[in-house]
Amino acid sequence: MSYDKELAAAKKAASLAARLCQKVQKALLQSDVQSKNDRSPVTVADYGSQALVSYVLQQEFPSEFSLVAEEDSKDLRKDAAQELVERMTKLVNDSLASDGSYSVTLSTEDILKFIDSGKSEGGPEGRHWVLDPIDGTKGFLRGGQYAIALALLDRGKVVLGVLACPNLPLTSIRDQQSPNDEVGCLFFAEIGGGTYMQPLDGSSAVKVQVTAVENPEEASFFESYEALHSKHDLSSSIAEKLGIKAPPVRIDSQAKYGALSRGDGAIYMRLPREGYREKIWDHAAGCIVVTEAGGVVTDAAGNPLDFSRGKYLDLDTGIIVTNQKLMPLLFKAVRESLEEKASSL
Ligand SMILES: Nc1ncnc2c1ncn2[C@@H]1O[C@H](COP(=O)(O)O)[C@@H](O)[C@H]1OP(=O)(O)O
Ligand SMILES: [Mg+2]
Numbered sequence: 001m002s003y004d005k006e007l008a009a010a011k012k013a014a015s016l017a018a019r020l021c022q023k024v025q026k027a028l029l030q031s032d033v034q035s036k037n038d039r040s041p042v043t044v045a046d047y048g049s050q051a052l053v054s055y056v057l058q059q060e061f062p063s064e065f066s067l068v069a070e071e072d073s074k075d076l077r078k079d080a081a082q083e084l085v086e087r088m089t090k091l092v093n094d095s096l097a098s099d100g101s102y103s104v105t106l107s108t109e110d111i112l113k114f115i116d117s118g119k120s121e122g123g124p125e126g127r128h129w130v131l132d133p134i135d136g137t138k139g140f141l142r143g144g145q146y147a148i149a150l151a152l153l154d155r156g157k158v159v160l161g162v163l164a165c166p167n168l169p170l171t172s173i174r175d176q177q178s179p180n181d182e183v184g185c186l187f188f189a190e191i192g193g194g195t196y197m198q199p200l201d202g203s204s205a206v207k208v209q210v211t212a213v214e215n216p217e218e219a220s221f222f223e224s225y226e227a228l229h230s231k232h233d234l235s236s237s238i239a240e241k242l243g244i245k246a247p248p249v250r251i252d253s254q255a256k257y258g259a260l261s262r263g264d265g266a267i268y269m270r271l272p273r274e275g276y277r278e279k280i281w282d283h284a285a286g287c288i289v290v291t292e293a294g295g296v297v298t299d300a301a302g303n304p305l306d307f308s309r310g311k312y313l314d315l316d317t318g319i320i321v322t323n324q325k326l327m328p329l330l331f332k333a334v335r336e337s338l339e340e341k342a343s344s345l
């Protein structure tokens with residue numbers, strides 16, 4: 001089955017959302033940041049991006065629409081958020097107008113409804129869009145990496161994914177010469193069709209592949225910038241076992257999956273603290289972008305990620321990503337390190 005129409009709509013929605021986010025990141029004001037009850041930050045851009053993507057997808061697929069997305073409008077319906085909602089409404093309308101294909105002016109209530117249409121629970125039946133409107137909000141606030149991550153599930157499987165990474169350099173992050181290098185990448189993949197990357201400004205796409213490195217000593221690895229999101233001590237002990245020489249490359253968000261899909265690094269380890277439950281929108285798009293580029297994504301028990309169980313992944317311990325050749329070695333090092341850690345407690 002082809003998902004070309006869905007992929008075209010997803011690319012358009014994510015690119016528009018990326019433009020909105022770039023605009024906000026440039027003019028970030030302190031009042032743009034709200035705090036959710038899980039104490040993670042959320043900005044006018046997270047909400048605006050979700051409203052925009054939800055609107056575009058509903059225009060393209062009015063009859064069959066289900067969206068599992070990170071944000072909801074609860075905090076925005078409080079009196080104190082009124083100014084933020086008005087500013088966000090203007091941002092979304094300006095973004096839609098700049099595209100030219102939608103002649104519409106949405107009201108604040110429309111916008112709140114589009115945000116709330118992301119409340120689907122997903123699951124193994126039918127089709128569901130999966131959206132993280134800004135993945136890596138902390139990176140976004142720091143002026144670092146973030147991604148707009150959009151995927152489509154069909155009967156529990158990820159069948160397409162798009163990652164817009166507005167701050168990711170077009171060339172490998174490992175050989176950046178100057179801070180002026182061009183940034184803004186759109187990664188996209190459809191099941192069975194490979195992974196492509198194009199500049200966010202719309203010029204032509206190139207096929208990408210994960211690295212062919214087989215010797216772990218030559219591999220480099222990615223992990224979260226935020227030490228709270230992934231145990232850096234555990235990944236460094238795994239890296240040591242593998243004989244990895246290069247220091248970790250720490251970047252925020254699913255930009256890590258994008259960078260890995262084009263071979264900027266060989267390994268991505270995500271080992272969250274006990275009790276953290278991974279959400280499907282944090283991995284669905286990244287997972288297909290890497291697997292279609294020839295990579296492998298599993299949990300720390302070696303199982304593929306199961307996106308069919310609702311909004312949580314509920315996996316074993318963590319997520320590991322690399323190419324086919326290195327996976328057995330990485331898996332072994334991960335198991336050994338986890339066992340050593342368990343026996344030292
Ligand atoms: N305590 C936490 N542990 C692990 N991941 C987290 C935690 N809090 C938020 N996240 C999510 O981790 C992802 C980014 O992690 P990283 O940049 O380390 O890969 C984001 O999806 C972020 O959510 P959000 O989408 O709100 O930014
Ligand atoms: Mg968040």
Ligand SMILES: [Mg+2]
Nearest residue numbers: 132135136282
């Ligand atoms: Mg996220």
Ligand SMILES: [Mg+2]
Nearest residue numbers: 070132134135
């Ligand atoms: Mg997010």
